[in-house]
Amino acid sequence: MKNVIITGANSGLGFETAKKIAANKEYRIILACRNMGKAQAAKEDIIAATGNENVEVQIIDTSSFESVHNFAKNIIDSGIRIDVLINNAGISPMRGTGLTADGFDIVFETNYLGHFLLTQLLLPVMNADCRIINITSDMHNPPYGLTWPGVEKIAYGDVDTRSRYAYSKLCMIYFTHALVNHFEKTDKTFVANSFNPGFMADTNFSQGSGKAREQMVKLTAPDRYSTLAQSSIALAEVATSPALADVTDQYFDRSTNTIRSSALSYNQHNAIELWNDSLKFCHLL
Ligand SMILES: NC(=O)c1ccc[n+]([C@@H]2O[C@H](COP(=O)([O-])OP(=O)(O)OC[C@H]3O[C@@H](n4cnc5c(N)ncnc54)[C@H](OP(=O)(O)O)[C@@H]3O)[C@@H](O)[C@H]2O)c1
Incomplete structure (x- = not known):
């Protein structure tokens, strides 16, 4: 039995990907969600659709260090080993403002820092061929452009509102690079x-943004467009396909194809700064 953890798995991409992976009964899926009612409903839907009874719910709020620690403790105490971790939970700045109880911009902590902490805590219980997938966005490279203001400004939300999401997704790409760099220096x-x-x-x-926004994206940025069906099929493949088992440090674009992400996302200095500051923020140093 292989164990897959997907954060934010009660709706959208996380849910559809969980369902696609669960179709193969070799996999146990842990739905890592913040709302028990929604997560239970998702679990029942997935079991009904796939016949795979090995679907479980564990509560996590990625905007809370305490919740992330509790989740990781439950996983570690259960004695399972992890084969796939999909860091998917996310919010847009339209749905989250202000700072978390830990003192960070809520978009930064929900989308990135909570996943950084979660991954660090789970590293000791990952199987040797574990796949970690960080959900990012092409908005890490927004049409209006992005420069790097330093980690502190991003972490505390001291950036213009429309860029908070873009920075959180840029951080996910830096996190991917830094993780691979870390694995290369260790025996992982x-x-x-x-x-x-x-x-x-x-x-x-x-x-809430409705059909008008969908039409606008289709017309003005067809190169950004996808569907839930297309992207969840691709993500399930990236998580499980034997052909992709050795692919690392890449940026998958809505498919099993990899492309270059933005030039800024390859800045090693920024990735190292983010890694080191994140260790400090999470009290892991
Ligand atoms: N949709 C797009 O156009 C798009 C484009 C690029 C990237 N993405 C990324 O794709 C990922 C999935 O988004 P989606 O489109 O599938 O949206 P979605 O349907 O809103 O799913 C987001 C999931 O994240 C969960 N979540 C939010 N905050 C959380 C927290 N603090 N702790 C735990 N779970 C939390 C949500 O739970 P609740 O149901 O409890 O809110 C939900 O299950 C996100 O990372 C998003 O940034 C989406």
């Missing part, structure tokens, strides 16, 4: 990759 054989699902109008993510 895990792989880590970034995955861009593209613009999916059919998830809860941009709820």
